[in-house]
Amino acid sequence: MRTRVFLVPAAAVVAGLVLTAGGCSRESAWPARPGPKVVVSFAPLYCFAANVAGDDAVVKNLMTTAGPHEFNPTDVEARLVGEADLFFVNGLELDTALASSLKKGSGNGRLxxxxxGKLIPEDKLIEGACHHDHDHDGPHEHGHDPHVWLSPDLAEVMVNGIRDELKAADPAHAAGYDRRAAEYVARLRGLKAEGAKQLTGKEDKRLVTFHESLGYFAKAFDLKVSGVVQKKPGVEPNAAELAELVNLCRKKNIRLIAVEPQYTANTSAKTVLGELTRAGVKDAQLVEVDPLETVHPSGLTPDWYERKMRANLEALAGAMK
Ligand SMILES: [Zn+2]
Structure with missing residues (x-):
């Protein structure tokens, strides 16, 4: 993650904006409704929280077209956070720095x-790759792969965590939070069972992912991630890395390369595909798998996570043999 790059500027920007806005009277960024005010960092968490909240709490999502690997907050987010009661983040170093800089900048001490991600048992976490901007001299902590939301099993843990926090913040509506969380968890289990069924009988479940986002997804659906196009999110591979990837796919006969809808050009993925086809890998193809990190603001509804996960599973089941 790029925490080292943006932590200081983001905190400074937010603090400055709040100072400026504090001088004049302004309307609340929140609807005048009773119940806990909940912000979430990005789209999957919006779905988890909105389904548990129902009409008993208000949920607002911060990141839309800029996902957690590249997001920089503006005054809109700072104002939302400034009046919120609860702030749900993924954690695992993905949005942790953002959350603390937004909280600090907003001056909301009771938030x-x-x-x-901290609620997920250690033995369920995958060791993370190194995305830090630093030289590799001396030992350092790599932490965990943060993309836990892409496993329906781990999403369930997160949903239950949201339920418990909402019950603690708003005990009068505990029964409603319990009921809706249970209903949503049942839907997540249904989604997983459906996906597993679609992939039944596929003999080759190997793929190359676009960035290192599908570890937990692969674990949940018994797929095998054999390589990655962008070793660092948002950074195109160099010629040597591309050659290495092509070589690996050719030797092991890996035919599927996952691409993300956010990167429409897919230059590097197309290069790999071209090389594989030339090298005689039969039926090599690109398959669109959305890591659910970004969303068009108008597309974010409480069922977005389920819709997107289904689309991913369908695309993979359609491409795998
Ligand atoms: Zn990611």
Whole structure:
């Protein structure tokens, strides 16, 4: 993650904006409704929280077209956070720095930041790759792969964590939070069972992912991630890295390369595909798998996570043999 790059500027920007806005009277960024005010960092968490909240709490999402690997907050987000009661983030270093800089900048001392990824048992976490901007001299902590939301099993843990926080913040509506969380968890289990069924009988479940986002997804659906196009999110591979990837796919006869809808050009993925086809890998193809990190603001509804996960599973089931 790029925390080292943006932590200081983001905090400074937010602090400056709040100072400026503080001088004049302004309307609340929140609807005048009773119940806990909940912000979430990005789209999957919006779906988890909105389904548990129902009409008993208000949920607002911060990141839309800029996902957690590249997001920089503006005054809109700072104002939302400034009046919120709860702030759900993924944690695991993905949006942790953003959450603390937004909280600090907003001056909202009573805001509770909840890192949902921390609720996931250690033995379920995958060791992370190194995305830090630093030289590799001396030992350092790599941490964990943060893309936990892409596993329906781990999403369930996050949903239950949201339920518990909402019950604690708003005990009068505990029964409603319990009921809706249970209903949503049942839907997540249905989604997983459906996906597993679609992939039944596929003999070759190997793929190359676009950035290192599908580890937990692969684990949940018994797929095999054999390589990655962008070793660092948002950074195109160099010629040597591309050659290495092509070589690996050719030797092992890996035919599927996952691409993300956000990167429409897909130059590097197309290069790999071209090389594989030339090298005689039969039926090599690109398959669109959305890591659910970004969303067009108008497309974000509480069922977005389920729709997107289904689309991913359908695309993979259609491409795998
Ligand atoms: Zn990612």
């Amino acid at each position: 509770k930041v909840v890192e949902l």
